[in-house]
Amino acid sequence: MRYTSPTTVDEARSLLAEHPGSRVFAGATDLVPQMRSGRPAPPVLVDLKKIAQLMSVTHENGQWTIGAATPTANLTRNHDFTAMFPGLSEAMGLIGSDQIQNRSSLGGNLANASPAADSVPAMIANGVQAVIATADGTRTVPVAEIVTGPGRTSLADGEFIVEFTLADTPADTSDAYLRMIPRTEMDIAIVGSAVRLTVSDNIITDATVVLGAVAPTAVTVPDAGAALIGAAINAGQIDDSALNTLADAASAACDPIDDKRGTVAYRRRVAGVLTRRAAATAVERAQNGA
Numbered sequence: 017m018r019y020t021s022p023t024t025v026d027e028a029r030s031l032l033a034e035h036p037g038s039r040v041f042a043g044a045t046d047l048v049p050q051m052r053s054g055r056p057a058p059p060v061l062v063d064l065k066k067i068a069q070l071m072s073v074t075h076e077n078g079q080w081t082i083g084a085a086t087p088t089a090n091l092t093r094n095h096d097f098t099a100m101f102p103g104l105s106e107a108m109g110l111i112g113s114d115q116i117q118n119r120s121s122l123g124g125n126l127a128n129a130s131p132a133a134d135s136v137p138a139m140i141a142n143g144v145q146a147v148i149a150t151a152d153g154t155r156t157v158p159v160a161e162i163v164t165g166p167g168r169t170s171l172a173d174g175e176f177i178v179e180f181t182l183a184d185t186p187a188d189t190s191d192a193y194l195r196m197i198p199r200t201e202m203d204i205a206i207v208g209s210a211v212r213l214t215v216s217d218n219i220i221t222d223a224t225v226v227l228g229a230v231a232p233t234a235v236t237v238p239d240a241g242a243a244l245i246g247a248a249i250n251a252g253q254i255d256d257s258a259l260n261t262l263a264d265a266a267s268a269a270c271d272p273i274d275d276k277r278g279t280v281a282y283r284r285r286v287a288g289v290l291t292r293r294a295a296a297t298a299v300e301r302a303q304n305g306a
């Protein structure tokens with residue numbers, strides 16, 4: 017196995033083209049444990065962390081551009097980013113531990129294609145786009161189109177994610193992410209729920225709900241978003257019948273596995289409960305300007 021550390025996107029692209037079957041990595045917090053557990057090692061490993069573009073975070077003209085290999089700690093510690101996307105930031109802040117977050121990247125969390133990846137539902141809820149280096153250029157696709165199943169992505173051999181882009185939130189808009197883990201620390205989600213919504217004159221005017229860990233890929237739940245849109249807010253509380261419809265829609269959208277960490281019935285129920293709570297938090301943030 018050969019380790020390489022290109023310093024430009026073009027150099028990385030050439031290495032991947034010259035060595036079919038080679039793999040990119042950023043923090044290696046998924047890659048190394050997987051190789052240690054016996055997965056075949058690629059002939060060439062391409063370290064993305066020496067490419068400045070993949071390690072930078074910029075905010076210009078109402079758009080954030082986040083290098084795909086940037087440690088998630090750089091975002092959770094970024095006050096402006098966290099103030100604008102508190103739910104996405106809290107999703108990243110749940111990955112592993114401080115040590116893991118000093119290495120883990122959004123690109124790795126997405127491309128590892130775990131159904132339980134914490135940042136993915138929150139990225140989708142916020143309409144994040146992925147810029148992908150192809151054999152001869154770039155293409156940009158919504159994050160929702162990258163993962164096609166557990167451990168599988170729509171990235172072709174030799175393609176890698178260069179950066180993510182996301183627009184500033186409109187006024188009175190915020191998000192929240194909650195997950196359920198069977199242990200109190202260092203476990204992966206059995207349900208994750210991301211809600212982003214907009215509140216105008218005490219009415220929810222826009223809402224997106226995305227669930228993680230309850231199906232082979234993250235699931236956007238249009239019926240759950242629809243249950244919130246038009247709901248009235250009284251004294252900071254979402255109308256109860258809208259919350260009940262929301263919870264039912266979230267539970268109905270689940271197609272989870274049944275294992276020692278949670279039964280199908282439990283995961284479905286938790287999806288409804290977490291989505292109610294995430295919506296309440298997002299409303300509070302949207303109304304308080306956070």
Ligand SMILES: Cc1cc2nc3c(=O)[nH]c(=O)nc-3n(C[C@H](O)[C@H](O)[C@H](O)COP(=O)(O)OP(=O)(O)OC[C@H]3O[C@@H](n4cnc5c(N)ncnc54)[C@H](O)[C@@H]3O)c2cc1C
Pocket residue numbers: 039040041042043044045046047048049064084085110111112113116119120121122123124125126127128132133134135171175176177178202203204205
């Ligand atoms: C102790 C521990 C706890 C963890 N807890 C959590 C948790 O709570 N929640 C959670 O979601 N995850 C968790 N993880 C998993 C892991 O930390 C995250 O998925 C992390 O975000 C992966 O990022 P990385 O940069 O380390 O990925 P890497 O290991 O570098 O890469 C992961 C995969 O993505 C590919 N890849 C990496 N970058 C790119 C790119 N730019 N373009 C295309 N493909 C790419 C690699 O080839 C590899 O297949 C945990 C891991 C450990 C070891």
